[in-house]
Amino acid sequence: MGLINLYLIPGIVLGSIYALGAVGLSLIYGVLRFGHFAHGDVMTFGAYATLSAVTLFGLSPLAALPIAMLATALLAILIDRLFYRPFRDHPTIIVVIASFGVALMLRSLVEIFWGADDRTYETGIRRPVAFFDTFMIAPRHIAIIVAAVVLVTVLHFFLTRTRLGKAMRAVSDQPSLARVCGIDLDTVSLWTWVFGAGLAAAAGLFLAIDTQLNPNMGWNLLLPLFAAAILGGIGKPYGAIAGGLVIGLAEELSSFPLFSDRPLVPPDYKTGVAFAIMVAMLLWRPQGLFRGRSFE
């Protein structure tokens, strides 16, 4: 039971957070064709935007989520206009460098407005809910998993049932063909930012609920997010979701004492697991588990 309570559930929670972040990363890569290195810091902004909504309007963090998603989406559109779009006809790498600068700026903005100390939405310890006496799950973990499922379902219907979502997938799969078909790239990229940043805000909020708010929280997640996106085949939203879950589970399960009473991997090196998976994928299966774009 310890395996489920202490490793599997946290793994699924972490995996859901990674999945939400990695979907945005993957969509942005697919449509706009660059690795968005400020994505982690967009998550951070979303978490802090929620904090402001919580304190300003007295909402619960989950109720404040739509406000935060909207604010983060607007911010992302602004960033795109100011710092990414000018380089549309330049080599990709220039936008990547610009996104590094944006990451730095976002983090310092968070530090200027909200301070650099750890924060939480609410204080106090809440007891986990027990099912069947031994199966325990914290209420916040239930909330995170349910909300992540809802958001992914919404994304699924958007991508498969709406014209815009189909256009987004078309641009991601075959950009030149999509353009010939008369798909407006500006609209598609706008909505890519709305969804990418909105989901990132949710991921940031969930991470903050699970742990706490810190200006570096998003930057520290960049590595597992990329690992998840690469694992799922970059440019493939569904792959990114699966990749996120796999990476989250792998990180948590890696500290399970399987063979002795010591963890398999020391907990301090959890991030290393994501990185090892990423390097292994880059080396042996660069198209991802689900056949994304190759990156050689």
Added chain:
Amino acid sequence: MNALVGYGEYAVSLLTIGGIYAVMALGLNLQWGYGGLFNAGVSGFFAVGAYASAILTAPVTPGHFVGFGLPIIVGIVSAMLLSAVVGWFVGRICLRLQSDYLAMATIGIAEILRLVIDNEIWLTNGSRGIVAIPRPFEDLPGIWRDFAYLGLVAAVVAALYIALELLARSPWGRVMRAIRDNEAAAAAFGKDVASFRLQAFVLGSMAMGLSGALTAHAFKFIGPDATLPLITTFLVWVMLIAGGSANNRGAILGPILIWTLWSATELLTGTLPPEWQIRGSYLRVFLIGLLLQVVLQRFPRGLLPERPPRPPQAERVDAKEG
């Protein structure tokens, strides 16, 4: 008079750190400017060099028992060699990747190294860092000590500059630029693209390791804070791009200018009331990010743009004689 000495000391320390950044930027210039390789893990190579030299030269101190007390030159040379080895491994794995993925992989390596530094306390003394690292010229009196160290840094920068200029003008440099600008064409001419890239990456990593060692000896201390990506990776990228990539003079001018700017703004925020000082320091980071954006959009070629050496004049064939 005292004020004058104060300004002098300030200028010396400014130039020393600026020079150390120039070493780093020259290494990055070799990778990015000439090789087109996006290394976003500069801080990792810097850390390898800094910690290698620190551990080898620091004496055994109570509470921290790793330290070999070797001569400084041994530390510095080993720092370069170890960074080269790490660079070789990273390069072998990552250089065939496209730019975005190379960036991600190098960030990953740097972050893992940071985890190692934070957690392997037996080796690195964890967050307390390594103290009592020896500094050369310590026997000299007063400000001469700092002058002598500045002289050492300046000599390293000069030597590195000359070496890189020779390299850039050599056939090797031409091949590097050819690969950067048109990989397929260079490969079609029979150039071993992977091998050239690896060479540039390893040499650049060595320079970054060297700058790490110079930092450790300059401050007589190295801790995990010095390996934060902001302090090394970001700043050195801004320096190189502002100075002018693929121009070694730009890779020296950029660091000195940006470091002066960075330090001057620190003086400015120092005059703010205490409750604003911390915010002021974040504002400086924000402005560095903004500076990068402005340079990228308005002056993409930097202050000193690339000037490729003119191709050797082909022997003129006179039409009349022909």
